[in-house]
Amino acid sequence: MKKADDHHHIENDPNFKGLKVNKGVEDAPSINPNAAKRIIKRKRQLSIDEYVNGILEGNVTVLSRAVTMVESSLPEHQKVAQQIIERCLPHAGKSIRLGITGVPGAGKSTFIESMGMHIIKNGGKLAVLAIDPSSERSKGSILGDKTRMEKLSGEKDAYIRPSPSAGSLGGVARKTRETIILCEAAGFDTIFIETVGVGQSETAVHSMVDFFLLLMLAGAGDELQGIKRGIMEMADAITINKADGQNVERAKLAQAEYRSALHLFPPTKSGWTPEVKTCSSLYHKDVDKIWDMILEYVQLTKQNGYFDANRRSQAKYWMYESINEQLRNNFYHHPLIKKALTINENQVLNDEKSSFMAAKDLLDSYFENI
Numbered sequence: 001m002k003k004a005d006d007h008h009h010i011e012n013d014p015n016f017k018g019l020k021v022n023k024g025v026e027d028a029p030s031i032n033p034n035a036a037k038r039i040i041k042r043k044r045q046l047s048i049d050e051y052v053n054g055i056l057e058g059n060v061t062v063l064s065r066a067v068t069m070v071e072s073s074l075p076e077h078q079k080v081a082q083q084i085i086e087r088c089l090p091h092a093g094k095s096i097r098l099g100i101t102g103v104p105g106a107g108k109s110t111f112i113e114s115m116g117m118h119i120i121k122n123g124g125k126l127a128v129l130a131i132d133p134s135s136e137r138s139k140g141s142i143l144g145d146k147t148r149m150e151k152l153s154g155e156k157d158a159y160i161r162p163s164p165s166a167g168s169l170g171g172v173a174r175k176t177r178e179t180i181i182l183c184e185a186a187g188f189d190t191i192f193i194e195t196v197g198v199g200q201s202e203t204a205v206h207s208m209v210d211f212f213l214l215l216m217l218a219g220a221g222d223e224l225q226g227i228k229r230g231i232m233e234m235a236d237a238i239t240i241n242k243a244d245g246q247n248v249e250r251a252k253l254a255q256a257e258y259r260s261a262l263h264l265f266p267p268t269k270s271g272w273t274p275e276v277k278t279c280s281s282l283y284h285k286d287v288d289k290i291w292d293m294i295l296e297y298v299q300l301t302k303q304n305g306y307f308d309a310n311r312r313s314q315a316k317y318w319m320y321e322s323i324n325e326q327l328r329n330n331f332y333h334h335p336l337i338k339k340a341l342t343i344n345e346n347q348v349l350n351d352e353k354s355s356f357m358a359a360k361d362l363l364d365s366y367f368e369n370i
Contacts, residue, residue, distance in 0.1 A: 048080065052087045058187045060159055067161055070178045085178050088185035093311070095184045096298055099205040101195040101231070102215030107241045108194050111215055111281040113149040118288050119190055120157045127159040127183035128152070129176055130194040159188060174325060177208045177318055206234045207317050210307065211294050214238045218247060218254035233265050236297060237275045239290055244280035251278045270306045272297055336369055337362060 046054070046065065054062025069081040102108055109130075116126045128149070152158045161179065180191050195205050206212050214235035232238070238258050243251035258276045268274065275293060279286040301307040331337060340362055347353040353361075 048083050048087065051084045055084070055088055055182055055186045056091060063159070063182060063186045064161070066182050067179050070175050070182070071163060081178070085181055088182055092181040092184035095189050095191050096211070096294070097180060097191045097193070097209040098294065099193045099195065099209035099212045100215060101202050101205065101213070103217060106215040106217050107281050108215055109149055111241055111279075111287070112192055112194060113152040114281040114284050114287045115291055116149070116152045116158055116192070117155070118291055120155050124190050125157045125188045126190045126192065127188035128161070128192045128194065129179055129183070130160065130162045131176070159183065174318060174322055180208065202231050202234060207314055210301070210310065211236050211297055216240050216254065216258070217242060218250040232261065235274060236270070236272060237277060237290070237293060238262070240276070240278045241281055243278035244283050244285065270301050270310070271304050272300060331366055334366060334369070337366055340365055
């Protein structure tokens, strides 16, 4: 019997006839070197002109990269983003901005897809800015709106941008408003903003849209107790979704209850009387009527001057919000404050200093050193 060496397998010896072990092959590289080059090439930073021209041409890839710049917290990205926004601003403002909110499970994504398909079939271009709930622990987000809106995401005249809600008031802030400007400059004539749900985010959304739609469910318990009065007062219309099958009668009953509740609220500044509608997004029933109602609202408010006045008021509001945000960021990123914060925090935790005194000392130190 031959002795096996380093280059042959003993199983190949004639005495082991019938057994054969093939020689191994060299490991293939884990990354295709050509693909790696393509990735590096794709990540090349675009110039401001390339961003602006791409957006104005309706290039969705360039638009997405610009939105990523807007959402980035890096100072160099923010500088680029602001220049892009300034250049796009003259081309913005020609869309209908619609805020859509509602209780969890109300079918917001299905409703948006159904109405979105209706808008596109009638020659419109739609951008959906979906604010996705983020984990308070991990700050992670599923960003699953493109999965839930499968048909709409396949349309060339639709753009869906899910964004995580972490790091901003209730999921919506300045970055969403700036994204609206970029989408309008890219030629989208309808902008939907879908919020996390019923909470603080609705106030922020209301301050950046023309029409605020509240989506509700029937037969899910005490409808009027299930939502805050403040949000109902902000709504330009309430839509009871899933009005199909055995739920039709319950939807009609809920519709009557909401109509009665809306009569108790003071008149709106827009001159519009909020309406309550029913629909079935799943079966595309009466979704077109809701869109017709929104167009009716836009026509009315443009005629009485409220539409433009509201836009100007919103621009002023977001100017002050931007000032507040930048002051807050500048304060917390100041080198002296970073050190002093930990010291004062420990003093507060150990009952050595009151919260108000600690805040005063920190602010005094900040203003002395800026």
